[in-house]
Amino acid sequence: MTTLTRRQRFSFPEIPEWFETFPARFAMPTMGDLYTVRVEDYLEEGRYVLRAELPGMSPEDIDVAIGDGMLTVKAERTEREVEKNRSEIRYGTMSRSVTLPPGADEDDVKADYTDGILTVSVGLGSEKAEAKHVEIHHGA
Incomplete structure (x- = not known):
C-alpha cells in the first residue's frame, strides 16, 4: 500500500506575515478619532527609553507630557484638502500613556x-526607595 504525502503549498506566501501584523494594521480607534501610538520601551545606560512610531509628523504636531509617574505622547495629523482616489493614511489625534518605572526622575x-x-x-x-513600615494601632 502506498501512502500519499500531501505537501501544503500556500498560494499566498505573504499571508502568514500579514496575520502577524493584523492588530497593528487594523487597530480600531480607542475613543472617537483617537488612535493609539505604537511604542517600544527599554532600559539603557541608567535611563528609561520610550520609542514611539510617528511617521510623517512634524515636531510641532507632537506633545510629550510627564507627571504623576506617567509619560504621555500625543500627536495630531491633519488631512490635506485635496481630491483623493484612495487614502489609507490615518488622520486625527493619536495618543499613548505609559507608567514610568520606579525611581524615574521627571x-x-x-x-x-x-x-x-x-x-x-x-x-x-x-537609589530605590526603601519600603516604609507602618505602625499599626489597636483601639482598646
Missing part, C-alpha cells in the same frame, strides 16, 4: 524626533 527628560521615530528618555534615580 525633571531629567530628553526627547528627539528623527526619521518618524520619537525617542524620549527619562533618567532613573540610582
Whole structure:
C-alpha cells in the first residue's frame, strides 16, 4: 500500500506575515478619532527609553507630557484638502500613556524626533526607595 504525502503549498506566501501584523494594521480607534501610538520601551545606560512610531509628523504636531509617574505622547495629523482616489493614511489625534518605572526622575527628560521615530528618555534615580513600615494601632 502506498501512502500519499500531501505537501501544503500556500498560494499566498505573504499571508502568514500579514496575520502577524493584523492588530497593528487594523487597530480600531480607542475613543472617537483617537488612535493609539505604537511604542517600544527599554532600559539603557541608567535611563528609561520610550520609542514611539510617528511617521510623517512634524515636531510641532507632537506633545510629550510627564507627571504623576506617567509619560504621555500625543500627536495630531491633519488631512490635506485635496481630491483623493484612495487614502489609507490615518488622520486625527493619536495618543499613548505609559507608567514610568520606579525611581524615574521627571525633571531629567530628553526627547528627539528623527526619521518618524520619537525617542524620549527619562533618567532613573540610582537609589530605590526603601519600603516604609507602618505602625499599626489597636483601639482598646
